[in-house]
Amino acid sequence: MRKVALTGFGLTEFNKDDIAIDSLMLSAVKSLFDSAPNLSQKDVDVVLTSTNDNSKYLSSIVSEISGIRPKISHSVESLCNSGANSVISAFSYIASGLADVALVVGAERFDSPGLVLEWDKSRGQYKHPIYWSSMFTKSHVRKYGTTKEDLAIVSAKNHNHALDNPCAYFKKTYSIDEIMNSKNLTDDIRLLDCSMPCSGSAAILLASEEAMKKFTDSPVWITGIGQKTLSAGFTKNEELASMESTIDAATMAYKMAKKEPGDIDVAEVHDAFSICEIIEVEDLGFVRKGKGNEFVRTLYETNDRRINPRGGLIGAGHPLGATGMAQIVEIGQQLQGKAGKRQVSQARVGLVQNMSAAATSSSILILES
Amino acid sequence: MRKVALTGFGLTEFNKDDIAIDSLMLSAVKSLFDSAPNLSQKDVDVVLTSTNDNSKYLSSIVSEISGIRPKISHSVESLCNSGANSVISAFSYIASGLADVALVVGAERFDSPGLVLEWDKSRGQYKHPIYWSSMFTKSHVRKYGTTKEDLAIVSAKNHNHALDNPCAYFKKTYSIDEIMNSKNLTDDIRLLDCSMPCSGSAAILLASEEAMKKFTDSPVWITGIGQKTLSAGFTKNEELASMESTIDAATMAYKMAKKEPGDIDVAEVHDAFSICEIIEVEDLGFVRKGKGNEFVRTLYETNDRRINPRGGLIGAGHPLGATGMAQIVEIGQQLQGKAGKRQVSQARVGLVQNMSAAATSSSILILES
Numbered sequence: 001m002r003k004v005a006l007t008g009f010g011l012t013e014f015n016k017d018d019i020a021i022d023s024l025m026l027s028a029v030k031s032l033f034d035s036a037p038n039l040s041q042k043d044v045d046v047v048l049t050s051t052n053d054n055s056k057y058l059s060s061i062v063s064e065i066s067g068i069r070p071k072i073s074h075s076v077e078s079l080c081n082s083g084a085n086s087v088i089s090a091f092s093y094i095a096s097g098l099a100d101v102a103l104v105v106g107a108e109r110f111d112s113p114g115l116v117l118e119w120d121k122s123r124g125q126y127k128h129p130i131y132w133s134s135m136f137t138k139s140h141v142r143k144y145g146t147t148k149e150d151l152a153i154v155s156a157k158n159h160n161h162a163l164d165n166p167c168a169y170f171k172k173t174y175s176i177d178e179i180m181n182s183k184n185l186t187d188d189i190r191l192l193d194c195s196m197p198c199s200g201s202a203a204i205l206l207a208s209e210e211a212m213k214k215f216t217d218s219p220v221w222i223t224g225i226g227q228k229t230l231s232a233g234f235t236k237n238e239e240l241a242s243m244e245s246t247i248d249a250a251t252m253a254y255k256m257a258k259k260e261p262g263d264i265d266v267a268e269v270h271d272a273f274s275i276c277e278i279i280e281v282e283d284l285g286f287v288r289k290g291k292g293n294e295f296v297r298t299l300y301e302t303n304d305r306r307i308n309p310r311g312g313l314i315g316a317g318h319p320l321g322a323t324g325m326a327q328i329v330e331i332g333q334q335l336q337g338k339a340g341k342r343q344v345s346q347a348r349v350g351l352v353q354n355m356s357a358a359a360t361s362s363s364i365l366i367l368e369s
Numbered sequence: 370m371r372k373v374a375l376t377g378f379g380l381t382e383f384n385k386d387d388i389a390i391d392s393l394m395l396s397a398v399k400s401l402f403d404s405a406p407n408l409s410q411k412d413v414d415v416v417l418t419s420t421n422d423n424s425k426y427l428s429s430i431v432s433e434i435s436g437i438r439p440k441i442s443h444s445v446e447s448l449c450n451s452g453a454n455s456v457i458s459a460f461s462y463i464a465s466g467l468a469d470v471a472l473v474v475g476a477e478r479f480d481s482p483g484l485v486l487e488w489d490k491s492r493g494q495y496k497h498p499i500y501w502s503s504m505f506t507k508s509h510v511r512k513y514g515t516t517k518e519d520l521a522i523v524s525a526k527n528h529n530h531a532l533d534n535p536c537a538y539f540k541k542t543y544s545i546d547e548i549m550n551s552k553n554l555t556d557d558i559r560l561l562d563c564s565m566p567c568s569g570s571a572a573i574l575l576a577s578e579e580a581m582k583k584f585t586d587s588p589v590w591i592t593g594i595g596q597k598t599l600s601a602g603f604t605k606n607e608e609l610a611s612m613e614s615t616i617d618a619a620t621m622a623y624k625m626a627k628k629e630p631g632d633i634d635v636a637e638v639h640d641a642f643s644i645c646e647i648i649e650v651e652d653l654g655f656v657r658k659g660k661g662n663e664f665v666r667t668l669y670e671t672n673d674r675r676i677n678p679r680g681g682l683i684g685a686g687h688p689l690g691a692t693g694m695a696q697i698v699e700i701g702q703q704l705q706g707k708a709g710k711r712q713v714s715q716a717r718v719g720l721v722q723n724m725s726a727a728a729t730s731s732s733i734l735i736l737e738s
Contacts, residue, residue, distance in 0.1 A: 001465050001466040001467075022488075047598070052425055054423045054482065055488065056421055056446065056448050056483040056487075056488070057446075057448045057486075057488060057601055057725065057726060058446075059447065060447070060448075060598050060601040060726070060729060060730055061488055061601040063598055063600075063601070064600045064601045064602065064605070069597070069598060069599055070597075070598050071595075071596045071597055071598070071618075071621070072457070072596050072598075073447060073454075073596070073598040073730060074445050074446060074447035074451070074454040074455075074458070075446040075447065076443050076444070076445060077425065077426075077427075077443060077444040077446065078428065078429070078442060078443035078444065079425050079426045082443070085441070085442075085443040086443075088441070088467075089443070089458055089461070089462075091465070091467075092458070092461040092462045092464075092465040092467050093458075093461045095461075095465035095466070095467070096370050096460070096461040096464035096465035097464070098370075098457075098460075098461050098464070113423065113425060114425040114426075118425075119424065119425070119426060119430055225467060226440075227440045227441050227442070228438070228439075228440055229416070229428075229429050229432055229438060229439050229440070229442040230438055231429065231432075231433045231438075232426055232429040232430040232432070232433045233433065236433070252440070356426065356429070357426060357429070360429060361429055
């Protein structure tokens, strides 16, 4: 398996602007090219687009408007973890030797399809994601005594982090009281426990060990990959206080990278709702099961940025097909030491956890500088 | 690069039935499993879906209803060459070592999105594919003297071949006169020069050299891959009597497989319209430029099946996301000697050419038994 590096990154602001999906993608591609002076369109032999948008032939459209004539070009869709799937697909094109340089660009509009889980008949009329997150919350509360304040702390922390992320959807912080008193959406979930759909785009350049030398002196290597899909309907889950697909994917990724949870210096985890981050830090092995709430509280109280330094989905916004991409951009920039005010010191090994639809599938990447 | 084999195939009938996309896919998956007694759901670690359908999370849905819990799972879209792109993506997952066994399933409904090329503003109001095929036809007629009868011969030949394909959309043959006298759609194109959108599905199992031993004694190896995307809008083409993306992709594929056009025993080429097959047999190097019309006439007159033995898109129908898959299934079965009445004798090396949107992109596979 050939080594594959991340060598360049592009981002747009996340907002509610009414922008065409191809224009969103072009903005992230331009941002990537602007930061990579040695990169020419002719270098790129794969263009993949990650989105839930219904546009067809989007990778060819984005290639054309970017002035690229790639060999391999297609769209990748897997709902909320489209982004990580796209990057892993690009990894495999390069690792196999079929390609040397891949541009992956993810984008979504605020009004994207995929926000409501229409296909899951087992949900009855409860197709909105707040219902699965509500059931996850109730289950974790019962088993481990997680409180409304614990949930609010996730949101307060991630909004704090987002304030140093110039691309974040949210531009303000919230107190724990404000979050706990925000609108009740269900018995278990308040408005500020939720990530917000928005428009946004992120782009990543991947290259083989040989090709990457032209583009960067600080490559970030993909050393671990783990993925698992359990079902498409979350009511098949046997356990709602854990994410089984995340546990399986993490086991694979740690094994491939020859790393332990304790080796991870910085991580982006998929906090679609507050409860997700608490469950994920447990299921990724950062802390013992049932202790996620205490762990996140300590991070908040000590202003420790190592989980979701860019503000996570709750602070930065959740443009579905761009989310996994933006998570990887953040960890890439952290490992390059280029995360500005968000920088976690001594970050050498990072992890990205990107999941879909009540964690019925999970994708995990381990990155190293 | 690890070797990758095609080891199993599944197909549904192509028709105009009103069937849900996931049910279509499940039928092709069932057909594949029925023909692979040693294959268990637990063997499959990649599930990719190829379609232009707007369904989200379809690969997870198809995995769930097929009883598979894969590692890697996502949809691939690139309009009419989604199928070949999906198989090449699965190839790269296995060739890189990320996976061992991949199930790829393509399907489309007769009323699929992607039939009209909405994104190509350069077409003005002429967004239907008959307009690009009309311009290709006019250009080839002017340059090389191709006649209406030459075009009709492609259609007559492929309808003849389809009669021996139990899955084909068309169940009858047409005389050259009937084709030439079918409804004029433009100055250059008649109704029976066109492939027909339809519902249908095809599935393929790919495996590594080690894993394939469990599933088959007659593996078909992917030995050559070539792809090229030039643009998303065909008016960027400098030349309308050739398919530049096909020439580029074929050059790559022949080089990778260390083969010449003369080595190809049997080929599926993307005859979305009659003119396409004439241009493609030239651009793939099977005959000198401008001689495609004579070449196809000879195939017809000698009842030589080596081009589009299953009837091509014109005879078998064109369910977009399933088309490239069905082309690969046909060549796979030909190389296994399992093509029944359609069998081309002594077929050892085969080629598939699958393209999108006026050949603005092309994907080519070379397969060997």
